[in-house]
């Protein structure tokens with residue numbers, strides 16, 4: 001079975017769910033997951049295969065690829081399982097504009113997980129990019145121009 | 158509210174000190190909102206560079222404000238920008254600071270200054286039989302809709318009440334509640350149903366118009382295909398259980414606890430076109446099926462009277478659910494059967510439910 005059913009005797013976790021569901025801190029994720037069951041929609045391996053073929057194309061002819069993770073129907077816990085499967089590589093960058101954004105290299109070089117948070121700190125978009133360098137890491141020419149103007153103004157006598 | 162007609166969305170963001178990188182972030186999440194592939198982000202950026210602010214008038218009729226609650230609690234990154242920068246919400250009784258005569262004045266000004274170019278959003282149905290049941294400042298909803306729609310570029314019916322009549326139209330429908338489409342005949346009309354609609358469904362229509370200056374492609378019920386193109390069942394993560402014939406028989410049995418398919422406890426996912434299974438609610442936290450309750454079918458015409466929320470679809474719609482259960486147990490073919498049946502069973506707006514049952 002591709003899920004772990006809730007043990008009906010495990011009343012403690014159910015109580016935790018009921019107690020926290022109406023509380024200020026929201027439901028306990030662990031208790032929630034135990035009630036929903038760990039369901040396998042089959043989409044995680046499909047996405048990993050998509051990433052694999054995208055990496056092959058990146059090496060073959062430099063074609064880049066991106067996946068909007070939030071546009072894929074995933075069951076409870078599957079997004080985390082996908083991210084766990086991709087792991088974390090050595091590079092991570094952050095910027096703050098309209099909320100924080102994080103560019104994390106995955107354990108497989110060439111695969112990047114770009115997560116945009118909104119101003120309240122909630123995930124607003126998550127993308128897997130298969131590329132040598134995510135475009136967001138480069139300094140945009142418009143910003144370079146503005147920066148240059150600022151520096152020139154600072155140096156003006 | 159004064160609108161600088163020359164300011165583009167990019168100008169607005171720049172004026173707020175948003176960097177180019179922030180603008181690209183805005184474009185990436187905007188593309189996602191419109192259900193576009195991430196590869197379309199540069200195109201969205203190019204279009205938003207030139208897009209001008211759009212005047213929006215939002216009229217509330219027979220409604221519960223749930224649709225606005227849905228939008229304003231979306232918490233998406235684009236919301237504040239969308240409301241305050243990218244569109245000019247010139248009239249919305251619920252969201253605007255002005256009230257009474259000032260609010261009416263703001264609407265008149267917006268209509269005058271943007272005649273032929275503003276977007277009209279409407280939530281709530283129209284009490285057609287007894288117009289006096291719902292009036293704003295002494296003007297009936299019916300009269301107001303006709304007046305304001307006349308100068309609109311397009312009309313967007315937000316929520317199932319304005320799209321299909323909704324709960325006010327439930328039997329015995331004392332006000333004679335009807336959808337906006339009964340009155341607006343000569344303008345492009347987009348239905349964004351749902352009770353309430355998903356915030357992303359509302360914003361996707363607005364940003365599509367804002368970005369490309371056109372309306373999204375619509376289905377036969379005037380719903381945007383990008384969002385309402387597939388059934389809940391098509392995208393449901395519990396679908397493997399349906400295919401294997403593993404159903405919860407009640408809300409507290411072992412099947413329900415194990416997360417099995419909710420078809421037998423009334424899930425209307427197979428006949429409901431909406432995006433909940435993909436985009437989920439409350440910032441992606443969950444959605445009805447994930448929380449253990451079947452889909453009610455709230456984005457479909459007549460969902461309120463169609464049949465009991467807890468009756469399996471097949472008992473009234475698909476000719477005996479032993480049949481569908483057997484088909485499901487038999488394997489993957491059932492998925493195609495369900496999808497086909499769903500398409501066949503889609504009913505036109507306003508079709509009398511009682512007649513259908515005969």
Ligand code: SF4
Pocket residue numbers: 389390391393394395396397399417418419420424425426427446451452
């Ligand atoms: S019937 Fe409902 S719960 Fe079952 S797979 Fe379809 S949408 Fe999901």
